[in-house]
Amino acid sequence: MLVKNMVSVRYGILLALTTLLYGFGLGGAFGVFEGDIKGHLDAQARQVFEDTYKGDEAKLNKTTDKSWSYFKRAHLHASGLGVIALGLILTLMFLSVDK
Template sequence: MDFFERMLYPCRWGLTLSVLAIFLGFLIGGLFGANEDALKNHLKTEGQAVLSTVYQNDEAAMNKTVAKSWSYLKRAHLHAGAIGAAALALLLLLGALPVSYISKLFNGWLIGLGALIYPIFWLLAGLKAPGLGSTHAAKESLNWLAIPSAGALLIGTFLIFLLCLKVCFQPKSRY
């Protein structure tokens, strides 16, 4: 059995999703570089479409929501890269630990899904907010995405921490 099969194969889905999250961060950053003005104009157009019905013709409120929506898109970009990289590191560590296949598989899925889905939550919240009238409303409408993905990241990270403690601090008879 080679290194990959023994150590990393059980984590393969988590590793793949983590790299996909990093790619998403790079992709969003590339879109910012290529089309920042178009993206900002799209957000403003979405807000203007509901200016009278949602914002009651309050352009200041609309502009505030549009500006915060843009910050949510930037947050999606940063979260995808940072969480994806942290997830990748955690899963490489997990792969190196002498723990069960099931532990690696389960935690790989938790960390990988969380790393990919949580930034998507921020991306969707940023895109939805101008049409809903507030970033709060956008976040609330996507709680079904945010809570499980953040929970998966937290639980997966904590479980990997516990596995590290178990492996690093359990008495070894061979010493």
């Protein structure tokens, strides 16, 4: 019965594991390239420093810090969704419900 149920949810398991791999990859990339990413965000913000931020360094720093937190949030959401999806799929797989 368990093998039969596993066949039914194999695509869901594959997608959940892919989501986990994506979240893990984002975390690894952010760890390796954190300085480069933050530097890129700062460089992009500096291009519009006078027009957008009117020379206010605090606003620029707030925006780039917020941008970095959104990057990290993408990693956390991908990891969390993958774990929840895999947990729900495995729970459903162990239920003995006839079609």
